[in-house]
Amino acid sequence: MSGRRTISRWLVFVIALHLLVIFAGFFAPYDPAEQDRKNPYLPPMRLHLVDHQGHFHARPFAYGVKLREGSFDQYEEDRTETFPLKFLVRGASYRFLGLVPSRLHLFGTETDRIYLLGSDSYGRDQLSRFLYGGRVSVFAGLLGASVTLLLGLCVGLAAGYYGGWRDDLLMRLAELFLALPWLYLLFALRAFLPLAVGPLEAFFLIIVVLGIVGWARPARLVRGVVLSAKERDFVRAARGFGAADGYLLRRHILPETSSVLLTQATMLVPQFILAEMTLSFLGLGVPEPVPSWGNLLSSLQQYSVLVSYWWMYLPALIMLPFFLGYLGLGSELQERAEPYKIGR
Amino acid sequence: MMRYLLRRAAHAFFLLIGVSLLAFAFTVLAPGNYFDEMRLNPEIAPETIAALRTQYELNRSLPVRYVHWVSSVLHGDMGFSFAYNTPVAPLLLVRARNTLLLTVTAMLLAWGIALPLGIWSAEHLGRLPDRLVSWGTAALLVVPDLALALGLLVIAVKSGWLPTGGMVSLNFDRLPFFGKLRDLLLHMALPVAALVLSVLPTLVRHVRAAMAEVLDAPFVLAAEGHGLRRRTLLYRYALPAAANPLISLFGFSIGTLLSGSLLIEVVMSWPGLGPFLLEAILARDIYVVIGGVLLSTLFLVGGNFLADLLLYWADPRIRTETGP
Numbered sequence: 158m159s160g161r162r163t164i165s166r167w168l169v170f171v172i173a174l175h176l177l178v179i180f181a182g183f184f185a186p187y188d189p190a191e192q193d194r195k196n197p198y199l200p201p202m203r204l205h206l207v208d209h210q211g212h213f214h215a216r217p218f219a220y221g222v223k224l225r226e227g228s229f230d231q232y233e234e235d236r237t238e239t240f241p242l243k244f245l246v247r248g249a250s251y252r253f254l255g256l257v258p259s260r261l262h263l264f265g266t267e268t269d270r271i272y273l274l275g276s277d278s279y280g281r282d283q284l285s286r287f288l289y290g291g292r293v294s295v296f297a298g299l300l301g302a303s304v305t306l307l308l309g310l311c312v313g314l315a316a317g318y319y320g321g322w323r324d325d326l327l328m329r330l331a332e333l334f335l336a337l338p339w340l341y342l343l344f345a346l347r348a349f350l351p352l353a354v355g356p357l358e359a360f361f362l363i364i365v366v367l368g369i370v371g372w373a374r375p376a377r378l379v380r381g382v383v384l385s386a387k388e389r390d391f392v393r394a395a396r397g398f399g400a401a402d403g404y405l406l407r408r409h410i411l412p413e414t415s416s417v418l419l420t421q422a423t424m425l426v427p428q429f430i431l432a433e434m435t436l437s438f439l440g441l442g443v444p445e446p447v448p449s450w451g452n453l454l455s456s457l458q459q460y461s462v463l464v465s466y467w468w469m470y471l472p473a474l475i476m477l478p479f480f481l482g483y484l485g486l487g488s489e490l491q492e493r494a495e496p497y498k499i500g501r
Numbered sequence: 502m503m504r505y506l507l508r509r510a511a512h513a514f515f516l517l518i519g520v521s522l523l524a525f526a527f528t529v530l531a532p533g534n535y536f537d538e539m540r541l542n543p544e545i546a547p548e549t550i551a552a553l554r555t556q557y558e559l560n561r562s563l564p565v566r567y568v569h570w571v572s573s574v575l576h577g578d579m580g581f582s583f584a585y586n587t588p589v590a591p592l593l594l595v596r597a598r599n600t601l602l603l604t605v606t607a608m609l610l611a612w613g614i615a616l617p618l619g620i621w622s623a624e625h626l627g628r629l630p631d632r633l634v635s636w637g638t639a640a641l642l643v644v645p646d647l648a649l650a651l652g653l654l655v656i657a658v659k660s661g662w663l664p665t666g667g668m669v670s671l672n673f674d675r676l677p678f679f680g681k682l683r684d685l686l687l688h689m690a691l692p693v694a695a696l697v698l699s700v701l702p703t704l705v706r707h708v709r710a711a712m713a714e715v716l717d718a719p720f721v722l723a724a725e726g727h728g729l730r731r732r733t734l735l736y737r738y739a740l741p742a743a744a745n746p747l748i749s750l751f752g753f754s755i756g757t758l759l760s761g762s763l764l765i766e767v768v769m770s771w772p773g774l775g776p777f778l779l780e781a782i783l784a785r786d787i788y789v790v791i792g793g794v795l796l797s798t799l800f801l802v803g804g805n806f807l808a809d810l811l812l813y814w815a816d817p818r819i820r821t822e823t824g825p
Binding site: 329332333336337338339340341342344345346347348349352427430431434435438439440441451454457458460463464467470473474476477480481484 | 516519520523524527639642643644645646647648651652654655658659665666756757759760761763764767768778779781782783785787790791793794797798801802
């Protein structure tokens with residue numbers, strides 16, 4: 158297996174998934190906050206190509222949903238109603254990339270709303286909420302990892318390059334952060350920050366907290382790389398020619414850390430997505446009505462939802478490709494960095 | 502031996518001091534406290550709140566509060582819970598016991614499964630059993646803890662096989678001894694399963710890697726040539742040689758389990774530190790939060806200390822390095 162090819166394949170996969178959430182407005186059929194109070198907890202509608210009389214339709218369609226006779230929470234398909242799926246329809250308005258206003262959606266129906274992943278307690282479309290929620294969760298992960306790596310890089314460079322008491326101080330501090338189980342640390346940090354905040358503040362708060370939680374490990378790894386890099390002959394030669402610290406760090410030492418940072422990033426992003434999910438799930442993160450993968454799942458904390466509306470769990474399953482992508486990318490990168498560590 | 506132990510113990514001690522200082526430093530940054538919420542309640546007089554603030558020393562400077570808190574820790578109180586109006590330690594200890602019950606069981610179970618599985622996989626490196634294990638661990642690694650716990654919960658609810666919340670049934674007190682044990686085990690099954698499945702893939706992968714490296718060594722070939730039994734060779738000779746990185750991983754896995762437990766306890770409503778801390782965070786009951794964090798650090802540090810001891814016992818190189 159050629160490493161480079163597989164890496165680029167994983168990379169394409171991961172980027173494709175990110176485009177899905179970045180352009181959530183286009184891929185999601187509805188506005189995530191739009192309510193349909195008449196239809197709470199609708200089960201996912203199935204798409205059909207063949208109708209109940211055996212006729213084939215080229216255009217996929219869904220049947221309407223009605224309550225089963227004598228029941229108040231069991232639904233069945235209402236075969237008198239059909240919703241043919243239309244592509245590139247005009248629907249709820251949104252802003253393309255947050256800038257350009259648009260009404261174009263990948264798919265939808267012209268008549269009633271369809272719920273491919275079911276609806277929640279307010280009749281909001283779970284699929285739309287999943288895609289918009291992914292934007293919050295995935296970007297919390299990405300930005301959190303960026304802050305963490307930047308912080309870790311600075312600390313690692315300072316500790317490794319300058320050494321002496323700075324090294325001692327920074328590394329003892331890193332040990333403190335590593336001595337705490339990370340979720341406890343996350344909880345504790347969150348505990349000391351304001352609880353009732355708006356969605357945007359909550360989002361940035363989470364990113365800051367994640368940055369503080371995670372910096373220690375990359376800092377230690379970067380320090381290790383710097384320690385060995387600064388004794389390399391070409392670095393010493395450059396120093397001998399009178400290169401300044403800033404130049405040495407930028408031109409000769411920084412590039413050496415790239416592989417460590419890259420592998421750390423593929424580990425940190427999914428971990429931080431999970432951290433955001435955990436916080437929002439527990440009500441410490443991004444608040445309603447802004448969806449995130451965490452608060453999407455938090456309705457499952459109610460026993461009644463767990464018993465009757467199993468499809469509220471579906472978002473947890475369709476987010477798995479994201480984690481798979483990062484895992485695949487990470488293990489490929491790791492294998493390239495240390496080819497003999499773990500043979501396949 | 503004593504010197505090595507003392508050095509590790511001193512290290513652990515300073516770590517705990519550092520963490521407590523850090524936790525206190527963060528409280529300064531915290532906007533609002535428990536009594537600010539009270540102010541919103543018109544039935545509580547401002548004087549009462551002021552008196553309470555003085556009583557709990559919220560007006561004093563941070564170093565003073567820290568010193569008082571440390572003396573309270575030394576007296577075995579660990580500060581005072583505003584919400585429960587009692588010392589923190591007894592409250593925490595009950596929850597910590599429940600958390601430890603989960604994590605220790607999960608730890609034993611996870612290692613009990615990971616060792617044979619990893620060794621089996623390393624023994625058949627690159628062949629079908631190894632592939633199966635690799636695929637299995639990759640699949641588990643992809644599923645985030647939260648999705649895993651909720652998934653198990655959904656399955657349990659749908660099938661009705663296992664109780665889905667709490668630690669014991671309502672009629673627990675009236676059960677005979679073995680009935681009690683059975684009830685407790687049934688309630689533990691789901692959270693322990695979630696914990697084990699969440700740490701298992703990492704453990705198996707490391708066991709496999711460490712064993713694969715050792716099985717490559719010439720002494721294994723020699724032992725095979727001498728006609729040693731497969732089991733003896735693997736478990737008596739190869740495993741101890743591979744033990745060093747695994748023991749370090751043992752210490753590390755404690756931290757992962759404690760973190761995982763925090764979330765899984767909330768999801769599965771296990772009365773451990775997880776739900777308790779969450780409640781304390783929402784109520785701004787800071788001494789409970791600090792106590793919980795410190796306790797978790799203590800567990801982790803204790804686990805690492807245990808790992809150091811094991812390492813000392815298992816690896817002769819460390820013994821000679823540090824002197825008798």
